[in-house]
Amino acid sequence: MISTPQPQPWPTRAEAVDGSDAAAVRRVNLAAFPTRNEADLVDALRTDARAWLPDSSFVAEAPDGTVAGHALLTRCHVDGVPALALAPVAVLPQWQRLGAGTSVVNAALDAAREAGEQLVLVLGHPAYYARFGFVPASGYGIKPPFEVPDEAMMALALDPGRPVPAGSIRYADAFGVEV
Numbered sequence: 758m759i760s761t762p763q764p765q766p767w768p769t770r771a772e773a774v775d776g777s778d779a780a781a782v783r784r785v786n787l788a789a790f791p792t793r794n795e796a797d798l799v800d801a802l803r804t805d806a807r808a809w810l811p812d813s814s815f816v817a818e819a820p821d822g823t824v825a826g827h828a829l830l831t832r833c834h835v836d837g838v839p840a841l842a843l844a845p846v847a848v849l850p851q852w853q854r855l856g857a858g859t860s861v862v863n864a865a866l867d868a869a870r871e872a873g874e875q876l877v878l879v880l881g882h883p884a885y886y887a888r889f890g891f892v893p894a895s896g897y898g899i900k901p902p903f904e905v906p907d908e909a910m911m912a913l914a915l916d917p918g919r920p921v922p923a924g925s926i927r928y929a930d931a932f933g934v935e936v
């Protein structure tokens with residue numbers, strides 16, 4: 758009988774601070790998305806000291822140790838209050854649907870929670886991000902600075918006991934979004 762590989766936790770780690778993972782991270786984003794926009798976005802964010810935070814870029818490693826998945830959190834604001842934007846999330850096509858994306862997103866969210874962050878925002882597929890606890894951002898009164906289907910703009914309160922700011926999202930300049 759032929760068995761289908763089942764999704765399972767992948768080894769994850771923060772991207773190396775010495776820049777030695779940057780090329781591999783770029784390769785993952787180039788391969789996962791149809792255009793180079795996301796790869797270029799990551800590299801632009803690297804040069805923005807206000808957006809790029811320590812230990813907020815995470816990778817998932819394939820069995821041979823190569824970088825197979827990537828998730829990035831960068832600084833954004835909601836009504837002037839610091840929050841995090843989760844973008845992009847990418848997995849090499851040959852490793853998709855095997856749990857790498859889930860593992861690397863969980864690693865990034867766990868690190869953010871440990872760092873005392875409260876709010877994470879993501880623009881993406883509701884069916885995918887609901888598994889991490891993301892809910893429509895509109896429920897918190899959070900508004901994206903662009904037109905997007907309501908259910909695609911999602912928010913995660915890392916500590917349910919703390920308040921969540923309401924208002925407009927201001928992304929880092931590299932996202933190219935005017936508020």
Ligand SMILES: CC(C)(COP(=O)(O)OP(=O)(O)OC[C@H]1O[C@@H](n2cnc3c(N)ncnc32)[C@H](O)[C@@H]1OP(=O)(O)O)[C@@H](O)C(=O)NCCC(=O)NCCS
Pocket residue numbers: 764789790845846847848849852853854855856857858859860880881882884885
């Ligand atoms: C989306 C992505 C990061 C998910 O990573 P992954 O390792 O393939 O996903 P996982 O194995 O952790 O999770 C698989 C689950 O995600 C779902 N899924 C994968 N890609 C999806 C997508 N584009 N939309 C909705 N659901 C998706 C699968 O159906 C599966 O659901 P199930 O657990 O209910 O069966 C990866 O597929 C990818 O890089 N896609 C191309 C780039 C992209 O679209 N990035 C997201 C930007 S918001």
